[in-house]
Amino acid sequence: MTENKLNSYRIAQQQIQAAVKQLGLSSTVYELLKQPMRELTVAIPVEMDDGSVKVFIGYRVQHNHALGPLKGGIRFHPEVTLDEVRALAMWMTFKCAVVGLPYGGAKGGVICDPKKLSLRELQRLSRGYVNAVAPLLGIEKDIPAPDVYTNAQVMAWMMDEFSKIKQYNEFGVITGKPQVVGGSAGRHEATARGCMIVVREAARALEIPLQGATVAVQGFGNAGSIIARLLHEQGCRLVAAVDSSGGAYNRRGLDPIRLAEYKSKTGSVKGYPGSQNITSQELLTLDCDILIPAALENQITAQNAPYVKARIIGEAANGPTTPEADRILKENRTLVIPDILASAGGVTVSYFEWVQNRMGYYWSTEEVNKKLEDIMVRSFREVYQTYQQRKDVDMRTAAYMVAIKRISEAMEVRGWLGEEKKEQRERQVLLA
Numbered sequence: 001m002t003e004n005k006l007n008s009y010r011i012a013q014q015q016i017q018a019a020v021k022q023l024g025l026s027s028t029v030y031e032l033l034k035q036p037m038r039e040l041t042v043a044i045p046v047e048m049d050d051g052s053v054k055v056f057i058g059y060r061v062q063h064n065h066a067l068g069p070l071k072g073g074i075r076f077h078p079e080v081t082l083d084e085v086r087a088l089a090m091w092m093t094f095k096c097a098v099v100g101l102p103y104g105g106a107k108g109g110v111i112c113d114p115k116k117l118s119l120r121e122l123q124r125l126s127r128g129y130v131n132a133v134a135p136l137l138g139i140e141k142d143i144p145a146p147d148v149y150t151n152a153q154v155m156a157w158m159m160d161e162f163s164k165i166k167q168y169n170e171f172g173v174i175t176g177k178p179q180v181v182g183g184s185a186g187r188h189e190a191t192a193r194g195c196m197i198v199v200r201e202a203a204r205a206l207e208i209p210l211q212g213a214t215v216a217v218q219g220f221g222n223a224g225s226i227i228a229r230l231l232h233e234q235g236c237r238l239v240a241a242v243d244s245s246g247g248a249y250n251r252r253g254l255d256p257i258r259l260a261e262y263k264s265k266t267g268s269v270k271g272y273p274g275s276q277n278i279t280s281q282e283l284l285t286l287d288c289d290i291l292i293p294a295a296l297e298n299q300i301t302a303q304n305a306p307y308v309k310a311r312i313i314g315e316a317a318n319g320p321t322t323p324e325a326d327r328i329l330k331e332n333r334t335l336v337i338p339d340i341l342a343s344a345g346g347v348t349v350s351y352f353e354w355v356q357n358r359m360g361y362y363w364s365t366e367e368v369n370k371k372l373e374d375i376m377v378r379s380f381r382e383v384y385q386t387y388q389q390r391k392d393v394d395m396r397t398a399a400y401m402v403a404i405k406r407i408s409e410a411m412e413v414r415g416w417l418g419e420e421k422k423e424q425r426e427r428q429v430l431l432a
């Protein structure tokens, strides 16, 4: 695949193949993981405010459920494609496995521009999507959550719609909800908090002091704006941030709280008082210690990777770095904390939300953050240790190795890999 024809689905397959090879696993493991187990495409009729009906196309893709019920967000974006949703579903499987959650991976998407929909139209589309994919969903089947351009309000409508279908409140079928309808404390900040924790651990491992470390953030939404604040609280200096409309740069530092307030008033970080304009591409090669891609896929490529100056990249976004860029960054000794690890904070607290919904008993923010901290630190150490032990692999392959080892063990004991391997293992147990 050439870099001019980037396809996230093919990229995900390459990432899996590299780890399966390193682990010396059977080709059946790759055959099972290289594509989703189930896909649904739906056409959703939505009545627009002017009385016309518009039909939106949506997807729910379920990749692999060896470790448990399927889990993953729903994206509303004009450029959603089936291949993108496939890749995102695959990345969810490995994300859940690398941090040890009892889930498989799924993802949803709707081709739409939510910025052009009224609130009523957005609500009708959200409810229509749930109606269309409802046969796949369930507290023990598949549990959606937010992703790009969906939020807690959208999750509340979706949970409500599913509850109407079931004729009882099924809070646990969707996570990332507002707290008043079963959302978890800490979920709103969780993706960012998880990313901050692994960046902090990486900085510690590389002996880079966070005090005064410079940070650039691409994407200033749920993940990016909160990471900027959390790293600022760790003593870092935010020098640049961009969103889809433009960017703000100030070498002396930007106040992330004021910047977020400015964006919520004006719709963009662009034009923030005292800052210079910067483009999304310029930000990626800026002189900084820590780079946080927190927008979309395929941003760090063979073209710009040679010019990346950051020593640590914390991938809050899914799939921001291409395989070719990975090779260049490894050569240039940039430590990439891969998406499946660096963006796992959100799904980890989604898991806590699902557990709390099932118990009907809710934890404080402190309890949630403490549990998240433990999981992220333990997972970072496990991946970093694999990376250090296997000098020939990068952090991404190390993370996939940790994840795929767990998934393939589950597939093996479930009998998905055939009887021969199982018989060998049972003989070993009997002889032990």
Ligand SMILES: NC(=O)C1=CN([C@@H]2O[C@H](COP(=O)(O)OP(=O)(O)OC[C@H]3O[C@@H](n4cnc5c(N)ncnc54)[C@H](O)[C@@H]3O)[C@@H](O)[C@H]2O)C=CC1
Pocket: 146, 147, 148, 149, 150, 191, 218, 219, 220, 221, 222, 223, 224, 242, 243, 244, 245, 280, 294, 295, 296, 297, 316, 317, 318, 343, 344, 346, 347
């Ligand atoms: N929300 C969540 O719980 C999780 C999100 N993620 C990932 O984090 C990334 C961001 O997601 P959210 O913050 O939730 O979405 P969001 O919708 O809250 O924010 C997305 C941000 O990216 C910006 N953006 C879009 N295109 C851009 C471009 N070409 N250049 C620069 N900025 C651009 C938007 O303006 C917005 O500021 C995505 O890759 C998502 O899959 C990962 C794990 C969990």
Ligand SMILES: O=C(O)CCC(=O)C(=O)O
Pocket: 071, 072, 073, 074, 095, 143, 144, 145, 146, 147, 175, 176, 318, 343, 344, 346, 347, 348, 350, 351
């Ligand atoms: O919170 C979740 O269940 C999933 C979030 C998500 O879609 C992601 O991590 O990419």
